[in-house]
Each structure stands twice: as structure tokens, then as C-alpha cells.
Amino acid sequence: MALKISAAAIKNPTAVIACIVLTVVMGLGYIYKLPVQLVPDVELDRITVYSDWPGAAPAEVEAQLLEPQEKLFGKLSGLANLEASATFGRSTIVLTFAPDTVVENAMLELVNSLNSIPNYPDDANEPVVVVGAGSNATAISWLSIRPAEGNSALVLDSLNLIEQVVQPQLERIEGVASTRLIGGRKRVLAIEVDPYKAASFGIEFPRLAQTLARNHNVSAGSIDAGRRKLSLRLASGYSIEQLRQSIVARNAERVVRLADVAEVKMDYAKPDGVFSENGGTSIAISVQAVKNVSVLDVMDRLNKVVSVLGEGVLKQNGLTITQVYDETVYINDAIEQVYANLALGIVLAVAVLWWFMRRFQATMVVAFCIPLTLFSAFILIGALGRSINVVSLAGLALAAGLSIDAAIVVFENVLRHFHKGGNREKASIVATGQVTGALIASTLTTVAIFLPIIFTEDTTSQLFSDLAIAITATVVLSLLVSITVIPAILVRLKSVRGVSANADRFAPLWDRWTDIVMAWTSTAKRRWLWLVSLVTGAIVLSWVLIPKVDYLPQGNQNSIFAYISPPPGVSLAVAQDELEKTINERMLPYYQHHKQPYIKNYWLGFYGRYGFLGATAADSDEVDELINVINNEILKDLPDVRAYASRSSIFGRFSGGRVVDVNIQGSDTDNLMTVANAAYQKIGESLKGASVQPIPGLAFDEPEFRVQPDDRSLADNGWDRYDLGRVLSTLGDGLWLGEFFDGRERLDLKLTSSEELTPETLLNFPVVTAYGNVATLAELATAEQRVSAATIRRINGARTVTLRVVPPQGMSLEQAIAQIQQDVEPQLQPLLKNNSRIVYEGTAAALSSAIQSMGTNVLLAVLILYLVIAALFSSFKDSLYVVLTIPLAAVGGFVAIRLTNFFVFQPLDLLTMIGFIILLGMVVNNAILLVAEIRRGTSEQLQLVDAIRLGLRNRARPILMTTLTTVFGMLPLLLLPGEGSELYRGLAAIVIGGMLLNVVFTFILVPTMMQIFEAPVPLARAARSR
Template sequence: ESMRLVKSNLGLGAILAVIVLLLFLGSIRSVLIVAISIPVSLVAVFIVLKLMGRSINIISLAGMAFAVGMVVDNSIVVLENIYRHLTMRKGVMKAAYDGASEVWGAVLASTLTTLAVFVPIVFIEEEAGQMFKDIAITISASISLSLLVSITVIPTLTTLLIRLKPGEPYRPGILHQTLLRPVIVIGENIKNAYSGLLRKLIAKNFTSIVSKVGIVLGVVVLLWWSTRILPEPDYLPYGNTNMVFMMMEPVAGVPAKTNMRYFAPYEKKIVEMEDVARNFLVFSQRFNGGGAIIKPELAHGQRGEVKMAVKSQTMGREIFKIPGYRFAFAVQRPIFRSADKTFQVEITGPDMLKLKSVALQLIGDISSVPGVHSVRPEFKFGNPELRFIPRREQATRLDIGMNEIGTIVESLNAGKYLGEFNDQGEPIDFVFVQKKDKQKLSLQDYKDLPVWTGEGMMTHLGHLADIEISAGPARIDHIEKERAINLLVQVKKDVAMQLVIDEIEKRSLAPVRQTLSEEFGLRAGGSADELASTQKSLMNSFIYAVGFIYLLLVALFASFLRPIIVMLTVTFAVSGAFLGIVGNNWLQRGFIRSILEEWDVPNAQAMAEGWNWITFDILTQLGIIILAGIVVNNAILIIHQMLNNIRSGMDERTALEVSCETRLRPIMMTVISSVFGMIPLAFGEGAGTELYRGMGTALIGGLSVSAVFTLFLVPVLMSLMMDMGFHTTQADLVKDSLGTSPSSEDHPANMPAE
């Protein structure tokens, strides 16, 4: 079902992207030229996957679904520029060549910046890195192939499908002249409004300078506010399965048959539940628990996720009331073993009794932390044991060491192994003193056991050690040779793990740690370590990606300052991703609340308010890293075209204005087609969608917000540079391209180039 759904989302995304192209281009032939890049780029990805030994799975298909809207970006830029040259009556052959060659540098840089993001991701070695590789390979292969398509297939198809000789005027598509005429009118009004506002902003006067500074300050405030709503990070997506897993820990020493008798009444209730397809129970010395498998049709979509959450809570409350168990809880089973949102609290030290005391204190403290589902100890105290506590002074007086006392106890209970004798190939063990009868020794028998010293003196074992019956741990765990007790903390499904870890550290671990000596250790581990390690790898990948992109832009623009302006769009994309996550969660909470109220669930309002439909898991964080390589493309188009205009002889402010106006349409087309292609992934329902809806939401939010800021902030910052005295002239660009220093008489700044 997951494979079917991701395939349908891929197809739906492609259809939505084509519809967007049809609205903008208004010509079926033009849409066909661009749309051909989708199947050509995506089909070739299967060859790449085969060569690299990767499989076709939900993750790789999701990567292709994300790439649907992006593979048309290069083709849109090239085709739009070809059409711009067609309007100059150059003829189709000349327009195709000039249009493709003019934006070739920008398209190449845009593709390389996107690929630069995925190079560090491929080398992530953590568990989550295996999923990253499939997405990285599919998207990077799609984008690379789309570059080849845009500079080869698109110009060729243009010359085949559009017949215009030099001097013939280019006419809009038939749809733009008839059915889609209102779209053209709306687009012209938007363009005129944008041009008028832009002209005022980049002008060199006091009012425009104040406006520019105000815009920059407003952007800074927005960026600061977006950091305040930054969601706490989480590990792998929890997913939505149709199984409620029950975990029970019986009191030590209680037989399994007794535990089964305690649970039997509730087992009958589970069998009678109409929404349960089947169930199972396991009672043994090593594990006690079971599961209820809900009918698949009831666990489908958003209503299914709400259904499973309510079901697990209801069953958890019921089994908690069953007597005879140390703890009992029910939780929905995650799709990944590492995504069960369980981490460990590790308590280490030399004294087991002290560790037990600290553990019991922490269980109560941690259970009260918001977002904690349950806390269960991995240790069991209650196993009966016979404890021998040496009397060191008495033993020393009789010249008997601790090892000798231990040997006496071992010989009495298990016998002392001396060696073996080989009797014609049959090994025979020699054991010194071993009790053979089934009669148990009493406590007094141990105390009265005679012991002879090396000097021939007799004493009793009770004189050398205090012997008592006590309860001890069923097992003793060790962490790096230190005795340890682990507490397993289960986080609620819709709460970020990092948020709970930070809260437990502040409320529980830090105060208790101050009361312990240096011999004892107290920390969060397990999945908490995996989360921290993966976050560190993702952050390093983000830093490397930003560095690669900056160096590529320096090479493209031959400047260290202009790339900084382009890189600022990454910060807006990150802020937009946060806004997208918060906005989608707010929207979905309303739907979830209506479902809960429809089912008359108690505390529906409180339950819906704490529900995070989108969590900031590592796949969502990967989406933000991908944004770094995508959102810079729009700024690259603006600045690259501005430099081309200056090179052709325009004044730099005029060149900036014309560049923004001519790039408005392709930027809007690429952003809207990409966003529409990802909508099914961000808002779709069904099996597997919980894996990639966070990434889809982050990409949609980042692309949308970054596009708006790019269209205004980039020209504002470029004009501020001009106001501050950083100018770019035609002579500078010609000198950079030729590697010589031509005289100003040969290439005056304001004279059109030949």
C-alpha cells in the first residue's frame, strides 16, 4: 500500500506541475517541451539506482516524487529565456541558441549548488544515513539529468515544435488568447505592481534608502522570531502501524501461570473488541506482553492515526489497573525499531544498593515530566539470595583470605572443579566436595559448617562471615566495566524526543547528579546518543554544503561579496521551513480536534493542542539541508542576468531592475511548479506518508518564503551595495572575462556592446 501510495503521489505531483506550466505558458506545445523533462529525467534515475546497487523502495520513490517539481526548473529557465529572445524576432534557431547559451552558466551553477548539498549526505554513516543515501541518489541523479535535458532536449524540441523565421513576431499560445486570458491579466498586474515597487526601492534617494534599511531590519526581526518557534529535534519518524503493543513486567518470583491468570479477564475483552482483527500474548521468564492488531481499514489516513493514538491510550489505562505487575503500558508499535522514541537513563557506580535508590527516585521524578509516556527499569530487585558478608577482622586473625572464604562457599554449593582425567578418551571431571542429595541446607547449616585453618585450628563459617537471606538483583549490567542500572524512558508519539531529554536533564538528572560523588555517573544514552550523533552529522553536512555552494558562487560571479547576498536566501528558507511546520501543525490540529470531538473522546481539546502532526525528525531536518542547495537558484538567476545586462552596456541600477523584471516569471514558475509537485507528499494521507510529509512541509515552506524574500531583498541589498560605493561596470566584467585591462575609451561603461 505504501508503494502504491507513493507512486500515486509521484504521478499526482507531476500532473500538478504540468498544470502550473500550462497556466504560465498557455501553449500545449510549450508545456510539452518542458514536461518531457519529467519522464526523461526520472526514468533515467532507475538506471543510476541499478548501477549503484540500490533498490526501488518507499524512500527512493519519495525522492523521485520530491524531484518531480524540481527537474522542470532548469527546463523552465532555458525555455523562458528562449521565448524572451523569440519576442525579439530573432527566429527560432537564433533564439534557441542565444537563449540557452545566455543562461547556461546560471543553470550549471544552480545544478551544482543542488548537487553540492548531497555530497556530504551520502557519507553519513549513522543508521539514518541509509535512508539519506536513497533520497540523495535519486534527487541528485534527477537534477543532473535535468541539466542535460535543459541544454540539449529543450532547445532541440523548441526548434522542432515552434516555427518562426527571423523577423516574425512571436504570438502567445492559443490558451492565453482565449481561456486563460484572465491569468494573463492577473500576471501583468502583478508584474506592473512589482516593477513599480522595485523601481522605488532601488532608486538612489533618501526615502528609498530609509525603506531599504527598514526592510533589512524587518527581515532581521523575522529571522529572530523564527528562531523562537524553532521546533525541538526528533529522531526517526514514528510512523502509523495498526498494532498496539502491550508490555507488562510482573513482580519478581511470580510464576508465568499466575500472570496469565491475572491477565485472562482483559484478554477476553480484547477478543470481543470489534476493531481488533487478532491478538497475541506471551508470558515467559524473559518477556511478558502482547499485542492487538487493529483492522487495517480503521488505521488508514489521518482518522486512522487518531484512532491508533486513542486506542493505545485506552488500552494502556486498562492494563495499568491489572494487579500483579510492577508496571504495564500500551503503545503503538513504530515502523522502525529505532523509532520507538525510547532512550535510556544510565546510572553507573560501584554500589548496587545506592544505584537502586537513585533509580527509584528518578522513576518518580521522570514520570512527572511532560511528554513522558512511561518509565520502566531494566533491573529487578526481589530475587531471593543468600548473602555472605565477610568478617574481615576474624578472618585476618585466623589468616584466612577473602578468596579462601569464597572457595569454601563455592565448594559447598557447586563443588570445586579440580581438573579432569582422560579414561581411554572419556573425560572424567574431578570435583572436590559436592552435595548430591536434594535436601536443602538451612541458614543454620551454613553457619555451623566447620572450617579448618592452615594451622590445624577449627572454626565455623558463621564465625568468618555474616550469613543472611536477602533480595538482590536478577542481573547486574555493566557500562564500560562499571556497574549500571538503566531506566527506559518512553516518549509520547507526538512529542519531540529532544524536548523531553532536555526537560529531564534540567528537572531530574542535574539536581540528582549534584548529590552523587565522583564514583557515580548519570546521563541520557541509547537513542539519545544516536539522535545527538545524527544531528551532529547533519549539522556538519549543512556546513559543508553551505561552504561548497559559496565557493561555487565565488567562481561564478568572480566576487566574494555577491555570493554572500545569495547565501542570505538560505536563512530565509530555514525560517520559511519552520513557519511551514508550525503552520501545518496548527492546521492539522483543527482537523484532529474535530475527529476527537466526533468520537466523544475525553479532553479532546487538550489532546489536540499537544498533537504535533509534523515532528522535526531527521528526515525533516534533511529537507532543510536540501533547501540550502535549491533556494539559492533564484538569487543566482537575478544576479547572473544583472551581470549579463551590465556586460551588454546597461547602467547597473537599470540592469538590476530589468533583471528582476525578466526573472520574475521564471522564478514564479519554478517555485510554484516545485511547490505543487510536493503538495501530495506534504498533505497526503495513507501508509508511508508519515515518512516524508515533514520533509515536504519544510521544502514547501522554505521555497515559498525564500522566493518572496529573494524577489525583494536581493535587489534591495544589491542597491545598498551601490549606495555604499560598491559598483560594477561593463569594463570590470569585460576585463574579468578577457583577463586583460582594456582602456575605458574602448569600452565605456554606458556604451552598448557590439
């Protein structure tokens, strides 16, 4: 089939030209059409369930929301992990499914499970189910809304406007998955009751709440009125004035209206979080994008909507909106960097090609394959529904030099036949046919080794599949171009004949190299010595040189993120007045360019028990310096605060791919805290410079005033625990009664107390009970001040305290895990009680799984490689000759990584490890071509030694030429720094080092093995003959 295609192309140049033009046009179209992202989408197969229960403590949330949901969710098909947390008023459950799980089916099963949960608390909201990581998804943009110049109004009071006008418009943008607000306070309709007046009128709080909560209209169906049908509707909803005049009690003396005992007014609820941008209070909006979408297009649409909002509704309300973080800045820089590397790599590859050919026209004929192949690759990438990202473009850059390997072989062989004279068309067909088999073999081996990656569904393989597809597409398409376009061009370019007519200027070098190899392998003893030393030496050196393994590179984007853990029990108001003020005072001199390194912008927020600080440097080269300033000056010496800043990871927030989650699990919470505190201290001592973040904390440090009901006393007064809870909610932050619609917006309706109570006065507070008695809370319950957990964390049903460890710069993830297991864990085991245990999760578990998956893929790739070559050569022995050259390439890869680390830290992360799989397909091509040439000689009745000599002589030039063009094509990926370079630097080092070492020793190893196993000579007899 390949020969027929080649012959048809040679005989029909018009069709070839038409295909070339069509490929260029379609390729350019796909370049502009394909979605652009930073890294490939990785399906995490997650579903997040949120359940809100206003005013509920974490312990109640755990008991009445989390545990019932966990029991049902644990039975879901394909569930791999269940992570849950209970905080004040909210439960969150993140379910992770096995890679082969159909998420839509899991979603349906989960919703059905939710519907079967009985006895939800009456005032708990319906659970919200989100496909994906929910609020943990990485934001592509952060927006900040602040008062305009001259506007003295508080931006915090604009939350309702932003929620009801701004947020919906942002979420309607095509490609936006969700948005999240931080800061501001909601406008509410507050019914502020005077408890003493209420008591004097005998008004009972639970009944008052029940009466006011019925403030809504009721649709009662319809009735017939003659020939008309009328809808039946009970208009029981109050206006604000009607609410004030509503009757709440009646006695013999008078009718008591709500206005007599309470003030109904518009008010603002306590904020859930605070946010500031560049020192000024603001409201933040984070924007998350959907999967499989062009982030650049989404950002363009987002910027247009933001501009309209800024000039429209926000300006009318005295507000401004600015973008403080834009992921596409780094994406554009990283994509441009790879394009630049690709272009420079092509120039270098063509320069090497010219160095060998020394003819401009001949060089351009071969070099023409590069752009044509790349255009074809873009078409195939688009047809497969993939995106343009740093990983896929790195794959194309890696394959750019490789794309002319087949073209060089075809070009050399065709010119060699032209030199013999005769019909050029016939000579071109014969010459192309002679090498097509070997080229198909080498191409199939490259395709075969990537099959396990392309068709495996685990997250690691999904990440690498774009790289695999890019390289595979380039190699396959370059073969098609080489056997069709190259011979078709050469037949019609008469002047190219001059290239082969001149003697090869390097011919003496190839002859000399051939003589050296034949001399080194001339005796049986030398051959066995070479074989044993090369194979065993390669294996031993690989074992010795292999570095510690990391998970994924962090990236080098200009973005800093700091996690802040405020002091135990600190209120949001105190965090704003003290921590936020102090941090802003320290940051402003760098933002105002009074101190170096300068800050371009920064943002600071506190939400619940956690805080965060984000910043970008004015000079991207000063990010590391700014991180040191933030850690050692800005966040230092804050009383009882734990904080750590690091560069944001491109694979996730905070430290993304470089974290070890040390999970301490068990049912004895006191023991968990004891072990967690010891682990926190020991890890800090063992890993100097590491960041250790306790989740949720290292102590039950949330102060609480715990009220214990007296059930008998409650019963004597006609109440139960539920009634007492509603009274306490009213006296606290307020009891939620529902929603109030004023015709323009929906407001929360809350019943609150006009008296601000303290723990000391609460128990002496008088309330009217169901029987009309006035009793103090001290008569109905007891109370004590104590501490409890602010957040309860559970993993797979077990209470858990997690220590999230970020290794220090220069230490790989594998080193950190090994050090914790060897130095820290033995000291913790004696402290574990009541079946408590230590489990390593996060990227630590993912790393272990990925290494296992990668090892399986490599072994499978080698097996596939061996079988494919055996099938193509019709010989298992010849296939073995080829495969045994692989260890030499591995040594070269490890040596290159070691040398790279002399200049810049380069761990053996998973993206770097994929370089070894790429290397498999590249280095065997040389051996395949050499073995095929030797077999061609023996098939022409040459003696084995003569066939080897001829094979070395004929293949030395094309093998060296293809190797050097490939190496120089990849060289910019290794040497040039810039945005995104961490993603592919190590990978390029592996491939370059492996190919350079392999090309030298393949010329020795293949002749050595063939002479040993084709014509074996016993060592003893060989020694006697000498």
C-alpha cells in the first residue's frame, strides 16, 4: 500500500501540490481555531456536595448532615475516595471516582441517594451538587470591586448588587463554569425584638418565629367561574409595613402588633469574609472556566463583559472593577516561548542539515517536510478534539527535528540511485521502496510505545496524552510526507543531481569510523567484552545515576500565593482590624515602589478560619526574591499566626504538584491531636525549610459557649430542645425565617434580639415559655465555656487531621516522603492509640500510583516495541538486537539530568520521565535502520562481516544526520529559560542525552551482537586460535 501511494505521488505531481496547499490552508485554520490552554485538561472525576445549615456548629453538621450522607455515598459505584468537612453552618463532601467511571451515571445515582436521606434539619438548605472540584477549582481570573474615587460609601454594602447583577452576567459568559464571591455583607430584613417587651406581653420566641415564617403567598389551584377558570391564590405575603402591623399576640387588654415589640428594618448581616486589593477594602470575584475550552477566548469574552459592567451598572453605583489576576498572561507568554523554541529548533535543524549537504536547494527540499508535517499535525490534533497547550506544543517542538528523519533517509537513497543513472522516475520509486519498510518499522515502533499512554484513562496518562498524540502525529505524517512529497520533488528538480555527483566531504570520516568499529569487534573476546560491558554497564549506571522522583513541575509563573492560619478563635472583625491592617502596612511600601522588590499588585482575604495573600511581582525575574520577603518580613512575627508563601503551581492552587498529605486518622480525636502536634514538630525539624500546613488545625481551639439543655425542665415548660435552639439562634446571630421579596430583590428575613448578650448575662436572660411562664435560661439549661473543633475533617468516614507538607526548594517529593517515613514516622508510631493510623495521600499517593503506572507503561512499551520489530523483521533475534540498545539511551538520559542539575534544579518528575518513553521510539530507529541495511547486504549474498561493514558505511551519515537534526531541534527546549520551560526542560534533557550516547554505542553494540550470535565462536577456541 505504501509503495502504491509513493508511486502515485511520483507520477501525479499536480495532486501532490494540491494536497500541500490544502494542508497549509487547513493547518493555518486549525492553529487559529484550536482552543488554547496552559496545560491539558485532566478529568479528575469528582463530584462535590455542599449542604448549608445556617447557625449550626461543626459537631451538629457532622452528626446530622455529613454522617447520613457518607453512609449512602459510600455505596456509590466506582467511588475511590470520599473527603468531607464540617464547618460552622456548612458541610462539604468531595467524592473522587475511579478513572473509568461514567460521571453522569454516578451523578444520577448520587442524586437518588440524596433524595432517600430522611430527617434533614428543618432549617437546613437543600444540598447543592457540583460536578468537578467545586470551589477548589483553579481560577483563571480574580476581579476586585472597589468604590470609585470620591465615593465614601462602603463597598461591603454592595454585595446584594454584585450577587444579583454582576455575578449572573459573569456566569452567563460562554466558557465560564462558576464564580465565587469573597467579602461584602448581605442586606437583610431584620426583625429586631426587644426581649423585655416581648416577655412583658407574654410573647414566646418559638411561636413568634413560627408566625413570622409564614410570610409567603400560597397557590391553591383553580376554580371555575362560569365559562372562565380562575386561579386560586392566598395572598398571605406581607409588605414591610404589613409586617410591622402584623398581630403577634392578643390578650384581654389589647392586640399586640410586631411594631410594639420589635423594630423592622433593613440591615446588613455579618460578613462571611473580608477582602482587600492593594490596601483598599473590596469585594473579590474568582472566575473558573469549564473544561475543554479555550481559556484565551473565555478571557476575551470576560474582559468585554467586565468593561461593560465597569462603564455601566457599577459606575452608576459609584464602583470600579479591576482584574488583579489573569491566567492568560502566563499562558500567552508560555505559548509564545514554545513557539519561539519551535522556530529556533527548526532553524538549528535546517542548519545541521545544510552542514551535511552543503547545497541550499537540497537542504530546502528536506527541510520543507518540517512545516508541512507540523501543519498536518495541527489538523490531526484539532480533529481529535485536543487543545493547543504548553505540553502539546512541547511535543511538536520535540518532534520538529524528528520530522525530517524519514525525509533524510529517502532523500539520501533516492540521490544514490540517481547517481547510478537511468530513468529518474523509476529510480525514485525503487529507491523509496527500498527504505519504506524500515521507515514504516521505525514509525510503527514510535506509535506503538505511545499507545499505552493514549488509551489509558488514569490522570497521569490523560496529562501526557497530548504530548503523545503530538509526537505520534508528527512522526506518522512525516513518514507520509517523506515517501510522497520528497521523491515527487526530486524527480522534477534536475539540478539536485549535482548534490550526489560530488563526493561526500565527510566520506573519509565514515570510512575511518567503519574501520575503527570493525577493528574493535574483530575478535570474539573483544565482542564479548563490548557486549557485557555495554549492557551491564548501562544497567548499573542507570541504577546509580537515577535521581529522586518528583510528581509534577510547579511552573515559573509570576504568581505568589500564601496560606494564612489566624490565631485560634479570632473573629473576622479582629482579623480585619489587626492582621489585615498589619499585613497591608507591610506590603504597601513594596507596592508603592518605596522598597524592592517591587510589587505589581497584591490581594489579601480572610474567609472563615483561613486567610490568603496573593501577589505578582513587577519584575517576573524577582518572584523568588519577593517570596523570601513575604515569608521573612511580611508574614513574620504575626502573633499565633501560621503562614507560608510559595509560587503558585500551574497544576493547582498553593503548591499543586509538590505536596505530601500526612493523614493521621482514627476515632479518638484527643489522640489525633497529640500525634498531629508531635508530627508537626518532628517534620519541621527533619525537613528544614519545608512548609507544614495543619488541616484543620492542631487543637480544639475554637472557643464556644456550650449550652446543655435540661430536658425535664424544658418539658415542664412545654418546650423541647428544638424550641430552645430557636431561642438561642434568635439571641445569637439571628434566626433565619425565610426570604422576603420586596418586588426588586430577595432578602433574608431574620429574627434577632436588640440586646447584645454576653456569656455572663445569657443564662439570666428571661424568656416566655409555651405555658406562659417567664423563666431564665439558667432554669432551662446549663452552660460552660470550652473549646471545640472549628472544622471537622473526615476522609473515607474516619476523622482526620492532615499535615500538608511542601518540601523545601531543591528537594524532590520522593526525598521528602522517604525522609518523613524514615525519620518521623517511627517516632509517631508509639503515640498512636485506639486503631489510629498514618496514611500518605495527596500527591504522595498520586506519585506512588503514577510511578507504578509509568513503570507498567514503560515495560508494556518495550514489549510492544519488541513484538512490532520482530513482526516487521520476521525475526525475534533481529528485534532483540534493536531492543538491547535501549539501556544505552537510558544512561545518556540520566547523565543529562545530572548535568542539568549543576545549573538549575531539575528533578525527575513525571513529565521528565515521559522522556524515556519518547526515547524508546527515537533511539531504536537508528538500530532498526542499521540492522535492516545489514540484512539487505546478507540477502544480496554478502558475507556477514562485509554486510556489517557496508551497513556501517552506508548508514553512518544518515543516522548521524538524523540524530543531530533531532538533537539540535530540541536544544532550545533545554537551554532557553522562560515561562513554562520547567514543563519540558527535563524531558528535552533526557531525550538529547539519550540520543547522543546511544548513537555512538549503537554502531558498536549492533555489529558486536550480530557477529556473536550469527557466527558464534567459543571463547576457549578463539583464545587458542590467537
